Amino acid sequence: MIKKLSLNLRLFFEGALLSYIALFHWLRPAQYLATKVWGPLVYMLFFVFLGKFATGQDNTSFYVIGNAIQSVALSGIYGVSMSIDGDRWDGTLPYLFGAPANRMTVFVGRSFMHIIDGVLGAVIGLTWGVLLLGLDLSHSDPFALGLTILITTFSTSGLGLLLGCLGLITRNVMFVNNTVFFLLLVFSGANVEIQTLPAWAQVISQALPLTRGIAAARQIIAGESLSHVLPLLAVEFSIGVGYVFLGYTLFRWFELIAKKRGTLEAI
């Protein structure tokens, strides 16, 4: 039992590290910085200025916090799904499916490094906010904010795992990733107050990761305590768990389909 557990733990961490290295081996430092540091800054600036124009007042912190937390989706959606999808493109999927390794360990391990990377992304986003856009973090509890970012990144990675599974049966997973990332900008509350959205859009918002994480981050930065936002974080975490299990179920199902159709290596 202990041997099995230690084997799974080794598989989890080695798989996490190797898939992260494999994903980013083609990236040069400049490219990584452009994606993780420059990219979130420019789209944050775009929405801050659009928001200022829209409301005619200085709501900078609303947009800075929303977009800084939203930046976890860069790792959570793109990074995680590409880690899953990458096995197909690199031709390693048949080996993966042929191995006796625990599927759940392999599957969830893919998201581990991206959760750390996503947390870093949100911290970079907030740092830009403080340095360039006057975001005031003096009232916030750093532990509560850190926990919020961690849980939000986890839940977004759950969605990323689900999307990555689509890569096992379609060649257009980047189209899906891009669409979901941009839809999150609309429905997560990063740029529009959820209560001002039409009723049908609010229903979508409630089913997505990020929505409660962004709301919790705004409250913590405004000075609320961890206990005040705990219910939001609990639901955010549950949504993440839900997406991970849905993704895992699809992962096993698509494994079966891909084996049946002989499309494991079809790209």
Next chain:
Amino acid sequence: MSLRTIRLYARAMFLAFEMTLRQNFTDMFVLFGIFVQPLIIALLAFWMLQERGSDYIIFVVVGSGMTGLWTTVLFSSGSNITRERWTGTLELLVGAPVPIQVVIFGKNLADVLQSLGSMLLSYTLAILIFGQIPEIIQPELFAVSLMIAVISYVCFGLIVSPVFVMNPNVQRLQNGLEFPIYILSGFLFPIALLPNWTTPLSYILAPYWAARALHATSSGGADFKEIALTWGMMILFSLVYLIASGKLFKTLLYKARVEASLLRQ
């Protein structure tokens, strides 16, 4: 240049245009940039700007459409030479008697014209959301502005494409170049909101003058003199881009021949 040569170039340009159009319709990445992303940005902007009233509907339609135009120039037109290299057809293009610049112009024209579909989609979305048909205040002037804007974007693409090939490091930063132009060109908000030091940067971008012309003619509020200025600037920049791209293509081909790197991946 003789009439026969012009006809020959026009034919090559049209064929490149047709092929690119066909290819683009099978490329989900291109279709995302042309149709899906501008549509989502339009939806977001409609909801963000809803407090500003119905006057802003046409502003958002035009602005979000322009984001589609730039995204297409950046990602699709920007990779037009690189894509030929990947498919192993760059050598043939360079060896053909028609200048490669003519072929790339046809390809860029297809990209840009196709991306006008994003404006049409945003227009349709506005009708669906608000239940009213957004009005273009000066339709004739808008049409002329759109025509000149298309040409200026195509010429801008002629600069982007060889720059990316000669400097792979710049192309690697492609993703980071998308939103800065949205910001500096004032597609969805006036550049007056930006710090003063950014204004000269906006002035040297054809997309800025295109946005100014299209917003002025669609939303109204500008006299003909101001619109004529934007047309003049777009034409001026198109000429500058054309001349500069001529030199860039010459350098690119010279370097490729010297280094034997036409087929380098």
